[in-house]
Amino acid sequence: MGQTLSEKIISRAAGHEVQAGDLAVVQVTMTMTVDSIAESVIRVLRQELGAKRVHDPERVALFVDHVAPACNPATADGQVLLRRFALEEGINRLYDVGRGICHQLMIEEGLVQPGTVALGSDSHATTYGAIGAFGTGMGTTDIALAFARGKTWLKVPESIKVQVHGAFSPGTTAKDLILWLIGRLGAEGASYRAVEFHGVEGSSLASRMTICSMATEMGAKAGLVPPDDLIRQHYPVPEWLYPDADATYVQEIMIDLSKIQPQVSLPHQVDRVAPVSQVQGVRVHQVFLGSCTNGRLEDLHRAASLLSGRHIARGVRLLVIPASHRVLADAVADGTMSTLLAAGATVGTPGCGPCLGRHLGVLGAGEVCLSTSNRNFQGRMGSPEASIYLGSPATAAATALAGFIADPREYWQ
Amino acid sequence: MAKVWKFGNDVDTDQILPGRYAPYMTGEAALARHAFIEYRPEFARAVRAGDIILAGRNFGCGSSREYAPLALKRCGIAAIVARSFARIFFRNALNLGIPLFESETATQEIADGQEVELDVAQGILVAGERAFPLRPPPAFVCEILHQGGIVEYYRKHGRFPGESDS
Known part of the structure; x- marks a missing residue:
């Protein structure tokens, strides 16, 4: 019987053939946690599970990105604990303040490989599907168990196939595609399922990461793009890593990219999506360019191409937080950062930034952020x-x- | 008797426990006090051990933060009944040993603040004259709940659900 990409990866990781609906225990090739969760993972690992050591320090990665640098004594103490844990356990893959966002580094640093299962203590671990890995987010206890055993258990998900064709119209990008899809399927439209994106071969790795990162916003367990030559150029792709032509999908969705307009999610739900043309004119106080979804060089380039030679409106703050140190360094080297600064942007330490409201751009009552x-x-x-x-x-x-929500097509070059 | 705390659809983990109130930011001891701190400020003050949350669709969507269900557990929430649960929240709550049930009718017909009785073992929720049979979870879920969570399950069996003994 034909297998989806998820079924193939999980079969390999389980050591036997599985299909959607099966409970499987799988080898996890990389498990990661971050500064905000590490303390509780260490507590469960050592106190509740009584584990002496992590199963394999080479298959653990640690990141200081959620509040980086620390914003108060409590977060500073949590980071001290994380660094000590890395030292005690002999974990070499510790990415400290300023190195960047966990999901970006998992791919940028080659910590996750196509065809493997990788876990993160963060829901946007679905990002790893961009290179054909089964990445999924789990909570403290599951991460601690994976640290202790190098394995996890999961139910093999059914898959939704998204087949895209055509090309984006000017001013429209991968973010608009995934927002449109979330609007169509809803916040639980892919619950317990994997979403396989077909026909995105023309798109960059950065765009695939944008798409896969937001699969979790539809409730998906994973979001995957079948690897192609672009991925083979940078990562080892096993020959078996493709979905079978006769694989079973619970739902198939066809999308003509040329029909998609720039999209916006409205407060306070990700799946409240409308074309930007419907919300034009809403006054904005802060614009945040960054995050694991859109903080890559391609994203900074895109913004800079519109901002070049112009200046942001009075009364607006433009916060730019690159997804990693490498993104920041590249944007400095190629002049992108100069363009952004000349346009009035301010730049923060690579990391999660204000995405989850803890520092570096927290909003006040009545403020509006794009x-x-x-x-x-x-x-x-x-x-x-x-x-x-x-x-x-x-x-x-x-x-x-x-200075208000605007249609990028009016500025597109 | 337990009191029902009723919620709507798509209650996300930022409503249950905002990231700014995470143990990482404010310390672990205050966790229970911060449950629904902005979304429903009276909750943490008035909730009693044994109370039940009744919610609509996709309860617990968003972040994988386990401290969201942990905060509810620390408040003494005895069970959560929802029309459906977000995937990661369901797993986190199950791992912590919080009984979870899906029900269409109970969540629609029982009012906020109503006094109810829940028989977790039998899967029956009684509200006044009405008894609502709750859909029983799969066997492995029942076994994890019976042990009190995934850590206890793993310590007892030495294996994960779905893993053979060998």
Whole structure:
């Protein structure tokens, strides 16, 4: 019987053939946790499970990104604990303050490989599907168990096949595609399922990461793109890693990219999606360009192309937080950062930034933010009386220039 | 008797426990006090051990933060009944040993603040004259709950659900 990409990867990791609906115990090739969760993972590992050591320090990665650098004594203490844990356990893969966002580094640093299962203590671990890995987010206890055993258990998901064709119209990008899809399927439209994206061969790795990162916003367990030559150029892709032509999908969705317009998620739910043309004119105080969803060089390039030679509107703050140190260094080297600064942007330490409302751009009551991140829940970025709209880097740049939510096609070059 | 705390659809983990109030930010001891701190401020003050949450669709969507269900457990929430659960929240709550049930009718017909009785073992929720049979979870879920969570399950069996003894 034909297998989906998820069924193939999980079969390999389980050591026997599985299909959707089976319970499987799988080898995990990389498990990661971050500064905000590490303390509780260490507690469960050592105190509740009584584990002396992690199963294999080479298959563990640690990141300081959620509040980096620390914003108060409590977070500083948590980071001290994380660093000590790495030392005690002989974990070499510790990416400290300023190195960047966990999901970005998992792919950028080659910590996750096509055809493997990787776990993160963060829901956007679905990002790893961009290179054909089964990445999924889990909580403290599951991560601690994976640290202790190098394995996890999971139910093999059914898959939804998204088949795209055509090309984006000018001003429209991968972010608009995934927002449109979330709007169509809803916040639980892919619950317990994997989403396989077909026909995105023309797109960059960065765009695939944007798409896969937000699969979790439809409830998906994983979001995957079958690897192609682009991925083979940078990562070892096993020959068996493709979905069978006769694989079973619970749902198939066809999308003509040329029909998609720039999209925006409205407060306070990611699946409240509308074309940007319907919300044009909403006054904005802050624009955030960054996050694991849209903080890559491609995103900074896109924003810079609109901002070049212009200046952001009076009364708007444009926060740029690159997804990693490498993204920042590259954007400095190729002049992108100069363009952004000349346009009036301010730049923060690579990391999660204000996405989850803990530092570096927390919103006050009555403030409105257009963010390129992935969640606009009430209070997510600060005051519960603030409003968050989600959009693409192009929409973010257009909005920063206008001072209100604006259609990037009016500024597109 | 337990009191029902009723919620709507798509209650996300930022409503249950905002990231700014995570143990990482404010310390672990205050966790129970911060449950629904902005979304429903009276909750943490008035909730009693044994109370039940009744919710709509996709309860617990969003972040994988386990401290969201942990906060509810620390508040003494005895069970959560929802029309459906978000995947990661379901697994986190199960891992912590919080009984979870799906029900269409109970969540629609029982009012906020109503006094109810829940028989977790039998899967029956009684509200006044009405008894609502709750859909029984799969066997492995029942076994994890019976042990009190996944850590206890793993310590007892030495294996994961779905893993053979060998």
